[in-house]
């Protein structure tokens with residue numbers, strides 16, 4: 001298939017571009033580089049051994065999106081593009097609603113006009129809201145605790161309605177748990193701008209000496225060691241899940257499908273720190289800080305539905321995730337170069 005990857009220069013999109021190319025698909029990327037560096041493209045070309053077609057524009061631009069579909073043959077879309085920082089979404093809600101919803105509208109309209117009806121969407125475990133029962137199964141009610149999360153809940157609803165309106169659509173929403181890690185080459189990885197919002201890139205920056213110490217937000221949760229528990233999934237396993245979902249919906253009868261992509265294993269903040277110390281051979285100094293508002297004690301998937309229906313399973317351990325993050329961070333202490 002010829003697959004349009006929106007947000008393909010970003011963290012998860014770039015790893016998925018490699019997996020798609022490995023599976024024999026042709027890839028076209030659209031990204032406005034609002035949260036990615038153009039130098040990722042050369043690395044993708046080196047790793048895939050072929051040129052990567054990139055269109056650089058903002059998908060909320062309806063005319064440019066239409067122009068893309070008029071000039072590129074596309075069979076399917078994987079839609080990663082969007083803003084993703086939870087804290088920023090609280091201070092800039094309109095930016096989040098506008099970017100995440102408008103880019104999706106723009107894509108769906110162009111897809112419908114050009115009879116491209118196969119779509120895989122990046123959703124998130126955040127749609128399980130503030131007090132999910134564990135492990136999380138796809139049939140739990142959805143909710144959110146911040147504007148970013150609401151964009152995911154809303155887009156899932158929009159996609160469900162679009163799929164119900166015309167049974168030629170084949171749409172999958174993939175609910176990611178906590179993506180971490182990097183490509184085994186160490187040449188592509190997560191490169192947050194500014195202070196990292198997520199644990200693993202922060203730990204990696206402490207290990208490499210870019211930051212002095214880590215703050216652990218809360219050690220009095222109802223978890224085995226008191227720190228927050230999450231379901232970390234290697235980004236390469238996640239990327240493979242997209243290829244499996246694309247394959248499945250291309251051959252399935254259901255217009256709309258939802259799958260959790262997680263390992264099913266909960267790992268605490270202190271366990272991540274210990275695993276990273278093993279992987280890097282460096283100490284990770286940390287201090288205990290107050291809980292952050294909105295954080296939940298524990299989050300982990302029941303991945304059974306994806307395991308059985310997609311024939312997909314996360315294979316990498318927390319030690320693999322830390323080893324690959326460390327390889328990326330130590331080869332690229334300041335992330336991607338500007339040019």
Ligand SMILES: NC(=O)c1ccc[n+]([C@@H]2O[C@H](COP(=O)([O-])OP(=O)(O)OC[C@H]3O[C@@H](n4cnc5c(N)ncnc54)[C@H](O)[C@@H]3O)[C@@H](O)[C@H]2O)c1
Nearest residue numbers: 007010011012031032033034035036058059081082122124
């Ligand atoms: N990383 C996570 O922890 C996580 C967890 C759950 C879900 N997700 C979702 O997965 C998707 C990808 O996440 P990521 O971590 O790779 O993020 P990322 O920021 O690295 O990638 C997103 C890419 O989209 C681009 N982009 C943003 N708005 C755009 C627009 N209007 N037009 C064109 N390009 C645009 C950015 O430049 C960036 O390259 C996002 O939708 C995110 O919400 C991420």
